[in-house]
Amino acid sequence: MSYQQERYIAELAVQRACLLTQKVFFEKAKGTVSKDDKSPVTIGDFGAQALIISAIRKNFPNDEIVAEEEASSLREDKDLSAEIWRLVKDIKLDDAESDNLLGGPLASEQSMLDIIDNGNSAGGPKGRIWALDPIDGTKGFLRGGQYAVCLGLMVDGDVKVGAIGTPNLPVDDAATIDASTGAQQSETAGNGVLFSAVQGEGATSRPLASGGLTTSKSISMRPVAKISDAVFCEGVEAAHSAQGDNAAVAERLGITAPSVRLDSQAKYCSIARGAGDIYLRLPVKKDYQEKIWDHAAGDLIVREAGGQVTDIYGNRLDFSKGRTLATNKGVVASPKALQDQVIDAVKVVLKL
Ligand SMILES: Nc1ncnc2c1ncn2[C@@H]1O[C@H](COP(=O)(O)O)[C@@H](O)[C@H]1OP(=O)(O)O
Numbered sequence: 001m002s003y004q005q006e007r008y009i010a011e012l013a014v015q016r017a018c019l020l021t022q023k024v025f026f027e028k029a030k031g032t033v034s035k036d037d038k039s040p041v042t043i044g045d046f047g048a049q050a051l052i053i054s055a056i057r058k059n060f061p062n063d064e065i066v067a068e069e070e071a072s073s074l075r076e077d078k079d080l081s082a083e084i085w086r087l088v089k090d091i092k093l094d095d096a097e098s099d100n101l102l103g104g105p106l107a108s109e110q111s112m113l114d115i116i117d118n119g120n121s122a123g124g125p126k127g128r129i130w131a132l133d134p135i136d137g138t139k140g141f142l143r144g145g146q147y148a149v150c151l152g153l154m155v156d157g158d159v160k161v162g163a164i165g166t167p168n169l170p171v172d173d174a175a176t177i178d179a180s181t182g183a184q185q186s187e188t189a190g191n192g193v194l195f196s197a198v199q200g201e202g203a204t205s206r207p208l209a210s211g212g213l214t215t216s217k218s219i220s221m222r223p224v225a226k227i228s229d230a231v232f233c234e235g236v237e238a239a240h241s242a243q244g245d246n247a248a249v250a251e252r253l254g255i256t257a258p259s260v261r262l263d264s265q266a267k268y269c270s271i272a273r274g275a276g277d278i279y280l281r282l283p284v285k286k287d288y289q290e291k292i293w294d295h296a297a298g299d300l301i302v303r304e305a306g307g308q309v310t311d312i313y314g315n316r317l318d319f320s321k322g323r324t325l326a327t328n329k330g331v332v333a334s335p336k337a338l339q340d341q342v343i344d345a346v347k348v349v350l351k352l
């Protein structure tokens with residue numbers, strides 16, 4: 001079966017949620033709140049989750065959803081809830097027909113709270129389950145750097161559809177990202193990309209601001225003749241991946257170019273279109289279990305662009321174990337032909 005309808009709805013739902021996150025950023029985060037104020041993240045996270053789940057409920061009422069947030073704290077904070085509702089109720093896509101496909105606006109603040117709690121599935125190996133991260137890369141979001149709205153559909157534990165909106169990545173697939181600055185503001189013309197993939201049918205990108213699938217272009221990883229010429233990506237946050245170990249792996253591979261640091265699943269998206277080649281996420285804490293919503297969409301997009309995605313042992317990420325990747329440790333992604341070499345280097349560095 002083809003999942004084009006699911007992809008279409010996922011793209012539009014992510015696109016609409018990105019509009020909300022951008023509005024929150026420009027209203028709340030940019031210059032007006034201190035770095036310690038996490039409220040823009042909270043508002044954007046809950047609002048984007050409500051918008052995306054309502055679109056899934058409208059189109060695929062029987063599907064389950066694993067999403068990062070739940071609304072109990074929001075039910076106790078009436079001011080915050082009202083603030084989120086103020087933003088959520090007015091967000092719509094420019095194109096009315098597309099907006100109708102998503103079911104139009106939510107009915108009330110109460111239904112928004114109820115919808116948020118639809119993301120409480122336990123996940124698992126059976127059935128149709130969506131994995132949603134409404135704002136991945138919250139630190140990047142607050143900085144005006146990279147963040148992503150991520151949605152994947154798993155069927156019987158296998159990722160079939162992925163859609164990722166990256167409001168601050170350059171539209172141009174050939175644009176290189178400056179390793180030292182990374183972040184790009186969304187108010188700059190030419191930023192905002194929507195990536196998507198269907199299993200067996202390739203990966204695409206299109207400008208976030210455009211509608212529909214007609215403008216999508218196929219994307220693929222960059223051919224790398226010599227592994228020492230590869231560019232590697234990693235997270236900005238030292239707490240999320242072991243940057244020293246990442247660097248040691250790169251050194252073993254003969255890579256001398258500095259890493260490109262980006263927050264969020266924008267890393268998967270970047271290597272999928274050839275802006276960078278290898279994504280290393282070597283564990284900092286031995287007992288940390290990666291969450292499925294942090295990887296489902298990106299895993300598929302990279303594999304459909306010609307890459308391989310595994311954990312540090314070379315095992316594919318297993319999305320059938322519940323809300324976390326309970327049987328995997330870390331993430332390593334690269335062009336298929338290079339993956340064995342990269343994993344060998346990882347094993348030496350981590351003494352596996
Ligand atoms: N110790 C950790 N190891 C790996 N990832 C982590 C860790 N702690 C949090 N994360 C997750 O890393 C993601 C961001 O990744 P990146 O650094 O690549 O942008 C977030 O979703 C965050 O989850 P959470 O939102 O639950 O804190």
Ligand SMILES: [Mg+2]
Nearest residue numbers: 133136137294
């Ligand atoms: Mg996340």
